[in-house]
Amino acid sequence: MRRRLxxxxxVFSTLAVFAFAVPLCLTAATSRTQQFVLARTGDADRFAGLAVTADRLGDNRAxxxxxxxxxxxxxxxxxxVDARGxxxxxAGVDTADTAVAAALAAARRNQRPAPVTRLLPWSPHTVLIARPVGSDTHVQGAVLITASTAAARSDITGVWTIxxxxxxxxxxxxxxxxxVLSRWVLRPLAGLSGAVAELTATLPKPRGGTPVTRRHGGPAELxxxxxxxxxxxxxxxxSALAQRRLVDDTAHAMRNPLAALTIRLDSLEPAIPERAAPTFRGATREVERLTGLLDGLLTLAVAEGTDFDPATVPAGEHxxxxxxxxxxxxxxxxxxxAAGMTLIQVADYPPPVTAAGAHDAGRSGPNAPSSGNPRAExxxxxxxxxxxxxxxxxxxxxxxxPAAATRITVTASSGEVIxxxxxNGTGVAPGELDQLTTRFFRGASAADVGGSGLGLPIAAALVNARHGSLAVEAVAPQGLAVIIRLPAADIPAPLSWDAS
Known part of the structure; x- marks a missing residue:
């Protein structure tokens, strides 16, 4: 790829250089050609003027x-030459040359001479410059100069060389x-390619092909x-699918032995002596805890394996x-x-809204919601x-x-339900907030209370599967808030009825 780049x-730089150099060379050649032609034409006009004076004086010696x-x-x-040729x-001109004769004849007829083409380093060594002698109405002859292009071609060659x-x-x-640029661009790509190839070599071969390679071309390295x-x-x-399947299969496979173990422990309870009762109750609690943990793993596996599109929600899925x-x-x-706490609902929702977010105020008919019964679909x-x-x-x-108050607030905004x-309880340490939705994580305040650490991960998985979000934030001055955002259901509004 480096070679191709x-x-x-x-190639691009060559084209750019040629696009600048070629016009510059041609402009220099054109300018030097014009300078050469103007100089020789001026000399020919001077000789034509001298010829008119000599003819008037009748003396050609000067x-x-x-x-x-x-x-x-x-x-x-x-x-x-005179008017008859x-x-x-x-002074050294070959009068038998057909080009000389043609140039003199055109000048005696007072015709405009053919323009001299742009001189190039390989142009002819001489150029014929012919001018008429006399006025436009009375031509008395013609002047011809066989101008050498050596100096002009040498100047043009020098400019072109530079x-x-x-x-x-x-x-x-x-x-x-x-x-340098190709190395700078491709060095990270080469390192990335090597690292990815080394990592991929240790992974199991995926089932099926590689669609990116089949659908797209490009350089071999990319x-x-x-x-x-x-x-x-x-x-x-x-691997993620196999992990969920492993958790699901393991939980299913262990539930039956645990159920049998629970039944056996229940049947053994009357025969347990008093001194072994604490140990027996501890074993029973551990079995119950393990059963709850397996139930949580099953629920989490199911929650992480479900997904759907809110735009195609079935009739019962709202x-x-x-x-x-x-x-x-x-x-x-x-x-x-019983725990000495308070649980209330805060009326923080707007007037009745449909699932699409449009207010229902002004709708009439038997299906219209009343202002005292707000909904958030x-x-x-x-x-x-x-x-x-x-x-x-x-x-x-x-x-x-104890004495903590828990408040639930429902807010229906455009396109989502919050x-x-x-x-306002004890809350958790700031460093633990981001870990509360991690599997099996339990905060320091929950160390002495039972639990598996799977509750919030399960809730987050269920919310994420429905294209929502679950966040845990601290409450000032103290406490904890769980914020759940869910997409609103797109439910068509009922038809309006007019009593008249």
Whole structure:
């Protein structure tokens, strides 16, 4: 890949250099050609003026002296002819040359001469410059100069050489930069590819192919990294599935022996002597704790293995969160009162709303909700929401402490339903907040109270499976709050009825 990237960068830099150098060279050649043509045309016009003066005086000696001096100075031949084409002064021009004859004939006819093409280092050594003698209405002859292009071509070659050297230097600089850039870009990729390949080699081969490699092309190195990542993702997915299946199978396999052990312990209880009764009761509690732990693992495996789209919620997969909260308060009120605590519901919801978030105010008819019966339709079944709410309520009842008050707030906002279970109890240490939804984690305040550490992870898994979120936050000045966000159910509004 480094070679291909280097080639691509070099090609682009070469095109950029050529796009700058070629127009510069052509502009320099055009400018030098114009300078050359203007100089020789001026010389020819000067000789034409001298020829008019000589014709008026009837003496060509001064004209011949100027032509010979010009040839000696510049090494270029000059020819002057009269109106009939008869040579007047000839300083080295071959009159038999057809190109010379054609240029003189065109000048005697006062025709515009053909433009001189752009001079290049390989252009002809001489160029014919012809000009008429006399006025536009009365042409008395013509002047022709065989101009040498050696000096102009040498200047053009010098400019082109400088531009070529500069282009080569620029190409060398760009190539070095491309090499450094390619190494800088690809060094992390090479390290990543090696690390991923080494890690993938230790993972079990995933079932099925690697769709990223099949669907997309690209350089071999990137395809190798994509294939390694795809294999690693598939292996992680298979491992997570195998983990959930292992937990599920293990819990199922152990429940029967534990049930049999419980029955045997119950049958042994009358025969246990008094001095062994504490040990027997401890063993019974451990069996019950293990049974509860297996039940929690089963529930967690089921919760983590479920998922659905809130946009396609079945008819029975939605509930009124306000009513579910009222039911759970009725179910837990006795337990809270026995523990010396208070459990209340705070009316923090808006006027009646539909699941889509539109206010029901102004609707009429037999199906219209009354203003005293607000609803907050959530995309979850009543049983699942009750199972979720039981976790923070159980924790508050067991860990908040005597005289603590627990408040449940339901808020229906646009597109979601928010349930907040907050208490003013002892709370937890700030460093433990982020770990409360971790499996088997139990805070320092719960060390002396029974529990498996799976309640909040199960509730979080159930909420996450429904594209919601569960967060645990501290309450000022003290206490703990569990905030549950669930998507609102998209329930069509009932038809309106008009009594008239």
């Amino acid at each position: 280097l080639i691509a960068l070099t 004209l011949s002296v100027e032509v010979d001096r010009y040839r000696d100075l510049y090494g270029e031949s000059v020819l002057l 008869t040579p007047i002064v000839n 531009v070529a050297v500069g282009a080569l230097v620029a190409m060398a600089v760009f190539t070095a930069l491309a090499l 395809r190798a990294v994509a294939e390694s990542f795809d294999s690693m993702a598939a292996a992680v997915r298979d 509930c009124d969160a306000v009513q579910v909260v009222k039911d759970r308060i009725d179910a837990w009120r006795n337990a809270f009162e 959530a995309a979850i079944s009543a049983d699942a929401l009750a199972q979720i709410l039981d976790v923070p309520l159980s924790n508050a009842c067991r860990y908040a402490g 349930l907040t279970i907050a208490d």
